[in-house]
Amino acid sequence: MATGISGSTIHPPDLRQALVAAAAELAAESGSAEISLRAVARRAGVSEAAPYYYFADKAALLAAVAVEGFARLDQAQAAAMAAAGPHPGQRLAALGVAYLRFAVEQPHYFGLMFRAAVQRPADRYPDVEAVAGRVFDRLVEATRAARQAAGHDDADADGAALVAWAAMHGLARLWLDGPASREASPRRLEQLLAGAVQALAGVALAEPDNPDGAL
Amino acid sequence: MATGISGSTIHPPDLRQALVAAAAELAAESGSAEISLRAVARRAGVSEAAPYYYFADKAALLAAVAVEGFARLDQAQAAAMAAAGPHPGQRLAALGVAYLRFAVEQPHYFGLMFRAAVQRPADRYPDVEAVAGRVFDRLVEATRAARQAAGHDDADADGAALVAWAAMHGLARLWLDGPASREASPRRLEQLLAGAVQALAGVALAEPDNPDGAL
DNA sequence: CTGCAGGTATTAACAATGTTAAATCACGAA
């Protein structure tokens, strides 16, 4: 019952949360998503096997960090939407820029969110999927609004949103993995992304009922 | 002088190439890019320290596999272009579909190509960059042709190509990492991508000389 | 034929990691 929020007795240091925080710290310091479970334990000031009481394995700990990462991204995107104007296309662009900026500024979180966390279909992490789903839902809604404003009242908002997500995600990954960082600056990537998502909002995509998608 | 193609004496088994092949095999079997250097040596039938005569470290071996992966992608894209029609937009779409299909069908290669290979700016791998550059060059050319056919004779072909690459890469990664594979099939992703790249070809993007990019 | 030099590979070892089983500790309930 240690995983519950309120047990019969509370343990003040709350090791589980401390471990997640230590993992996030180490990832931030190294700038990478590759951290050692033992180093996390040492940072938290506990024995090297202590994490196994709270997490099934290393991937489960990283998934917990990924959940926090998605929550922070969600927060950043909410702030970006609040600061954006009323034009649906610009709001979608703001969402994308926030996504890209988050990836560039917090590469450790971004890496963790998509590496060991969401991966193989056997053992998934429902917490990660839930919070990631919220981020995607916001994107679907913004995409639907932008496309509707552009005259596309298609039922395939999910497909258009997925393509928009891909544009954001692709630019982010190409930057983080090297190729794009030798071609352009983050500032320039943001401009390209803003133009791209607004372009995608204003064009007809293949309909799911029309498998041969003319365009 | 062991790295040269022809030394004074040839060593018939050609261990270096055998190690690269063994690594590709193991990656293909596990479907993942995470392989053990010792396992590679065992597969190649040599001692576990033998690879260190030909490769500085594990990353260097993986970079060699990445080079072969990029070469295969290049080949697949060349075939797709040869089979595609004359319409520049459709040719660009064919390039993207080939990229996505390669990623889905050969995830081990795709993962290796962007993981330890191209990464950190300190120690890069010129071979990987060279062959990756050829793939990107082809994309730039196809994008320039498609945009020119659509009436956009912009000098910023690189930016447009980078966005197109991002769309391909993003869909591929979202599929491989989970999110997209729960939303759509590869077939559907290909349709979405074909529509997206043609949309990007037909729209105005932010010009590099116009930092505030109106659209 | 002998021996030696150099490229090639093996052996052995080290530190670090993920993981598990067993032992220990702390502390409230009976």
Added chain:
DNA sequence: TTCGTGATTTAACATTGTTAATACCTGCAG
């Protein structure tokens, strides 16, 4: 106090990346 159970540590194992030292050729000089 004693017991029991949640929480943590200790100790161990297998595996990994990596390196230094050593052995194995094989061709050539003497």
